[in-house]
Amino acid sequence: MTPMLEAADTTRVTPRPRRSAPPAWLVVALACAGQFLVVLDVSVVNVALPSMRADLGLGAPGLQWVVNAYAIAFAGFMLLGGRAGDLYGRKRMFLLGLGLFTLASLAGGLAQQDWQLLAARAAQGLGAAVLAPATLTIVTAAVPEGQARARAIATWTAVGAGGGAAGGLVGGVLVDLLSWRWVLLINVPVGAVVLVAAVLWLTESVAGGRRRPDLPGAVLVTAGLATLAYGISQTEAAGWTAGATVAPLLAGVALIGAFLVVEARTAAPLMPLGLFRSRAVSSANVAMLMSGSAMFCMWFFMTLYAQNVLRYTPLEAGLALVPTSLAVIVGSQYAPRLMRRLGARTVAVTGTLVAATGFAWQSTLSTRGEFLTAIMVPGVLMMLGAGLAATPLAALATSGARPGEAGLVSGLINTSRTMGGSLGLAIMSTIAAARSGGSTSPAALTDGYALVFRTSTGILLAGALLMLLWLPRTTSAD
Secondary structure (H helix, E strand, O other): OHHHHHHHHHHHHOOOOOOOOOOHHHHHHHHHHHHHHHHHHHHOOHHHHHHHHHHHOOOHHHHHHHHHHHHHHHHHOHHHHHHHHHHHOHHHHHHHHHHHHHHHHHHHHOOOOHHHHHHHHHHHHHHHHHHHHHHHHHHHHHOOOOHHHHHHHHHHHHHHHHHHHHHHHHHHHHHHHOOOOHHHHOHHHHHHHHHHHHHHHOOOOOOOOOOOOOHHHHHHHHHHHHHHHHHHHHHHHHOOOOHHHHHHHHHHHHHHHHHHHHHHHOOOOOOOHHHHHOHHHHHHHHHHHHHHHHHOHHHHHHHHHHHHHOOOOHHHHHHHOHHHHHHHHHHHHHHHHHHHHHOHHHHHHHHHHHHHHHHHHHOOOOOOOOHHHHHHHHHHHHHHHHHHHHHHHHHHHHHOOOHHHHHHHHHHHHHHHHHHHHHHHHHHHHHHHHHHOOOOOHHHHHHHHHHHHHHHHHHHHHHHHHHHHHOOOOOOOO
């Protein structure tokens, strides 16, 4: 009888087998899928704007806000989204952000009034702000620091850059074959598949302990960044000296100043200011801000040049930029090998100089440019350099963070890139409009676009010098 009791006892206390952790490649793939959707939606609506205007009766300001509603919400809530991942769990925030993004895409695709579309775009931006920091943090948490993580970050960078590059092509195909609504509705089935896969295979990780969230800091930084982004968005229509521009810019700066005061005094800050004592974090974010301000506008002005000057259709313009999409992927994937041999700083500087060469070449464009010399070769150089530079910058920034701050640093590097891109696009649009003098002739437009590329060249050269002097040579693992 005793053996029977022992057998029963043994059966009762035997632990249930734990589900094995998913392979790192699967985790990276899911995170990259989320990042692809986020970046794709920054650019995919551009070619659909004329159709949206005709269908919903949008005016020129309404068309501008189809783009800006997403960008402002995205940039304004990014830091809060990154910190929420540390405090409440990266998987939880990934699911929340992706779910909101997918539902907002459905609402936007079904919108019958202009305000419905704009509200859906803002909700998409909010979902993206929660989702984007979680994607990078999930990648860095799943892969140990070193060359494996560098390769994983390179994949994340390439997928994100590919999403921005594919926006014009995807949008052109969907608008030509279906309707403008599908540039938003296409996110729904893709988002649903990724959502189910994330529920099944991602594991939760929390690094923020039981600290209460810094709500005053979250409100101030979100309001400050959103107000600042709104002011930036006003520059193209009103100019830099108009009250509609200056007032929100000053208000945004004041709110961010108040945020810094609060963060210096609170016991559990949203963004510990001591984080910027890390040379890797501070220098990589400044470099990413400068690079984003120069490189983000490339897709916008290359598409305008192809359509407004060379008379390409939206689909032809998207196809013309396919080689540049491949170039950024190649650069991102090759960067870890170069980092191992040369160091992260050298690769970032080299990539920036390659991109500057492409921008300088592009500044020689003319009204009768040929595809090979006016679009493909300079575009490949620009985006090859962008891919080479972005991977070491992201790797340096995340290597300078403690585990409990990984989500915050991921949100910060995304915020730097997004805010740099928004600021750069606003400045470059103003420069192009001033040079063209309001004329829509091919010659005037070409002059404006050429000046934009020359300006971007100067910013990139200055950025390369800053990286050379300030960036650490390698990541901590190297």
